[in-house]
Amino acid sequence: MNNNKKYSRETHLIYGKAFTTKWDYNHHVVPPISSSTTFRLDSVERGALGFSEFEHISEISDSEPPIYIYDRLGEPNKEILEENLAAAESGETAVTFSSGMSAISGVLGILTKSGDEIVAHKTLYGCTFSLLNNWYPRYNIKTIKVDLTNPENLRKVVTDKTRVVYFETPANPNLEIIDIETIVKIVAEFNKSRDESNQIKIVVDNTFATPFCQRPIEWGVDFVVHSLTKNIGGFGTDMGGVVIGKLKYRDMLMLYRKDFGGVLSSKSAWPIMVYGLPSLAVRMQREIDNAKKVAEFLAQHPKVQFVNYPGLPSFRFYETAKKQMRDFHGNFAPGNMIYFALKGETAEEGREKGREMMNYIAKNAYTLTLAVSLGHVRTLIEHPGSMTHSMIPAEEQIKEGIDPAGIRMSIGLENGDDIIKDLEDALNHI
Ligand SMILES: Cc1ncc(COP(=O)(O)O)c(C=O)c1O
Incomplete structure (x- = not known):
């Protein structure tokens, strides 16, 4: 049904996985809009199982339909869209958020704690700049801004506390381009001598390029973020965001989204899934x-x-x-x-x-x-x-x-x- 090699990527944007376990709607051509904040549980045992599965979603087999409990934890429209977004960016998993900013704070939220440092390219979307400059210092997370158009500058600012290298390419607004391959190589050199908990992760905001023009995960970056409000949504009707990366981070991202609450509305997930991504x-x-x-x-x-x-x-x-x-x-x-x-x-x-x-x-x-x-x-x-x-x-x-x-x-x-x-x-x- 879903032969990745046989069909082109444009075709996959339209059909997604062709078959999804996220929802049984086999006789619809278009996935129906899901609009239910809460889900009926057949027994307390099913409820308990649903909560325990949620904590370890990345370990649950994809062949069984999930146990949906409450919209903020997960529901079908978002999860079908997530499958398709992950495939579009060549990522293992995707977690949607209510806006691009909510996705950016989500990925930085799971990667940093008090005392850590972020290295960011000097030119950034204004609200990302404000998040790093005005809010993170309150949590004792410092951002060092540097000109990453010369990737060698990275070597001058990485410290033992660096946990994230963050940039947009092309950058907003001036379209400066950062050489992804070279940044990946330099970060790998630093990571060689670090254990897993101290590894530096690379996060790329790929909003300007879209997965049609550039797929940073294929170059070796750890996470891609998008404002779905932009070209992926495409028609200017809905806000949304997404973080795409390795499956092992799905649990943390889902827990973060559950507790910080920046959840994508199913009514916004639906047009992005039905109109936006297929026409990208x-x-x-x-x-x-x-x-x-x-x-x-x-x-x-x-x-x-x-x-x-x-x-x-x-x-x-x-x-x-x-x-x-x-x-x-x-x-x-x-x-x-x-x-x-x-x-x-x-x-x-x-x-x-x-x-x-x-x-x-x-x-x-x-x-x-x-x-x-x-x-x-x-x-x-x-x-x-x-x-x-x-x-x-x-x-x-x-x-x-x-x-x-x-x-x-x-x-x-x-x-x-x-x-x-x-x-x-x-x-x-x-
Ligand atoms: C590059 C980039 N990243 C993130 C965002 C934030 O997205 P949202 O407005 O969906 O929160 C924007 C918004 O303009 C942007 O241009």
């Missing part, structure tokens, strides 16, 4: 085709200072992107995110131009939507310098690694020529 490959391919055209257009425009797009040969990290961003068939798959900046005499002027362009787009563009988030059927555009970080003076933004003129685009499914039309019009008006 076809959406990504179209978005990549569009993004290439848009990046090339921007790169030759006289008002544009630079364009960061993993598929542009002029991009600083093009070679690393080409090595690790590959679709299921090994073709270069540089994703749908673009970061570019407008020319300005000063940093402040660059920011002002960005602000003007955003306001023009908000009023006049049909195919560009001024909005945060990414991985949507519509092209979304935003300008961190005059939006999320508007209170910080331009010179200060540079110190924090934010280009005041930097504009982030998430390319959608429109006709690519229409996106270019709207961009050209906006650039003509600033």
Whole structure:
């Protein structure tokens, strides 16, 4: 029924395991939506068995249907989605969460304790940055930020207390690319002399790339996290997150989710499972085709200072992107995110131009939507310098690694020529 080698990965995104023990719905073509916070138990003994199995889920045979007890512990829609997400990322297991942030705090929650240290790339999604900077110090967990675009920098900051190396590649928002293979090699050197409890684990936020463009577990990283709110969900209707990794961590992740409570609603798991994941490959391919055209257009425009797009040969990290961003068939798959900046005499002027362009787009563009988030059927555009970080003076933004003129685009499914039309019009008006 489920011959992994015989069928392509795009096909597996649609059919999943073909047969699942998570729920007996054999006569439905689409898994029915499950909406039950609690489950009837035939006897107290079955309840007791269910609780004891939950503590050791990773040891329970997958050939028997699970004993469901309560939604926060597990229920069918989430668990079918988890099987399919694990397969998409080449992981052994997946545990879903209520949002990307909830998944990130879940994996870091099981890997760290008071006194431990995390090494993170200097450029991170804002809320991940805030989690590490504002909250973890309260639990005596320190984060050392370093430029991992040069992986050798890792050697300078790892200490006996390091437990996690964390990064996004491509990074949000500037699309810096981290060489996964080299980071894995360096961490393995440190781990050689460490026992299991002191091993350094690598966690990669693969949200920007999606499993269609990059599968870090195949390069040897321990965990992948995603915001399912983005391209995996794909339609901008539901929030979600996932941690994917080795089966032996499933128990801890499930217990963490049970106690911290960041559980994915079954009503959100369902559209991600039924619409999002099955259409991921076809959406990504179209978005990549569009993004290439848009990046090339921007790169030759006289008002544009630079364009960061993993598929542009002029991009600083093009070679690393080409090595690790590959679709299921090994073709270069540089994703749908673009970061570019407008020319300005000063940093402040660059920011002002960005602000003007955003306001023009908000009023006049049909195919560009001024909005945060990414991985949507519509092209979304935003300008961190005059939006999320508007209170910080331009010179200060540079110190924090934010280009005041930097504009982030998430390319959608429109006709690519229409996106270019709207961009050209906006650039003509600033
Ligand atoms: C790279 C990255 N990781 C994680 C998140 C957090 O995801 P969520 O909004 O689903 O919590 C985001 C959100 O924008 C993101 O861009």
